[in-house]
Amino acid sequence: MHIIKSPREVYDSIKSDCSSTSRSLLCFGPYHQYPVPIHAMDFKLLRLLDAVTVRFYYIPLEIMKIVSLKYLALTCNGELPTSIANLFQLQSLTIEQHMNVKKRGVHSYMPLEIWDMQELQRIEILGRDLPTPNSDATLDKLIKLCGVSAKSCTREILKRIPNLHVLGIQLEVRPYDDVDDGNPLSGLDYFAEELRNLKLLICEVQNPDLKYEYMVPFSMFPSSLISLELSGIGCPWKLISDIGLFLPNLKQLILDLYAFRGPEWDIESQCFPKLESLIINDTDLVRWRGQPGSLPWLEVLIVQHCYKLQELDWTRDPSMATTSIFLIDCNPLVLSSAMRLPRCRVYTYSSL
Known part of the structure; x- marks a missing residue:
């Protein structure tokens, strides 16, 4: 040897x-x-x-x-x-x-x-x-294109990739850019028409500036999406209902690093009718509430590094399948409310 x-x-x-x-x-x-x-x-x-x-x-x-x-x-x-x-x-x-490392005004x-x-x-x-x-x-x-910016999401480019299934977009907040006033999402309002076969969309904002609320054109995302990952965008929670409305086939939703922000998220009735997996990581969320009829097929809920979260409140239909809830490095106060949820198995983990 x-x-x-x-x-x-x-x-x-x-x-x-x-x-x-x-x-x-x-x-x-x-x-x-x-x-x-x-x-x-x-x-x-x-x-x-x-x-x-x-x-x-x-x-x-x-x-x-x-x-x-x-x-x-x-x-x-x-x-x-x-x-x-x-x-x-x-x-x-x-x-x-x-x-x-990027130089100002230089694009590769x-x-x-x-x-x-x-x-x-x-x-x-x-x-x-x-x-x-x-x-x-x-x-x-x-079938997979990842690491690009919104400059690769023009209709002229995407129509030449007809079988794209996975698209990963890296966006950057640039406060010195007078063209888009620092809004990294300004170029994403026209591309979904060419992405009829897209299954997974990953949208990540680098160096997010949480002083601003960005408006994301969820209505423009293709309804074929099965999985969506959002990171660092800083949208208000009131806009998340648009995802459930315009993306009816969504089965997995990952919200990372203040993808949405604010103390409360109310999931409306009949929202996310096919969602099976929901992952929430690093937010300032205090209360998560599911209205009757919401998330009927949710199998896994993972909540991680949500140190302000105090309450999980979900009115569930007794006929719904059992949901596994994983609380990882979260506020201890949320455990008691999670334990009261019907037909839920709750697991807690801490890295400390």
Whole structure:
């Protein structure tokens, strides 16, 4: 048995023993903030390269020569080279960032050549947007697009991704931007028409400024949505009924990091008719109340890091199935009210 102790030993061992015949290379273990020269090895037959735990200063051009690659995952702040189109068999592309540092007024895009990669099924590239193609190019096999901003959600772009199932949008509050007055949601009021096949929408606001109340165009979200994740938006709870009204097929709802805010959430009768899982994390909620007929199919309610929450009040139909409620790092006062809810199993956890 040979124990490899350092990245250098990893490099020497792979290069001498198996680099020319390897089909997969997965880099596990602790994150390396300094590059390991895995790109200098001869990986002619490699199909899967997962090196997210290794930092690259730039994306090595040697990797762009491994034309058999179908899966590529790296950590790099550098720009994606135009030679990415050489990887014509690539199905999954993930580029994470070592640090998310942006210059004012500078926006980063993937190269136009990304539209030539017809086998792509998944793109996860934080901080870089899809450019508008200058031809009739489409990505018919792309089902997942994550890490982009609202600039990738124009009708001109989304109509060229007809089978998109998962869309993850990263939005940023920019108080210095006079164009949208710091409202990161201003570009999301026109895109849902092109997303008839969308099943999961993830919408996250970075650096949220809770001085403002943002109006989210829930009526524009596609009714096909089964799962919705919202983070950092800071909407008032009174708007959440719009989700239950306009997204009747929703089965999972995740509200994270002040996605909504305010002391009370009243869930109206007949709201969220198909919801099975509700996760609430990090809010200033004090009272959660479900009116009769609301959440008829809810199986799991997870409430986490809601330190102000004091009461769960849910008028339930006796014929409803049992619901499991998980209270994780919450105000102890909420436990007694949760225990009184009919047909509910209550579990409490604390990290302290």
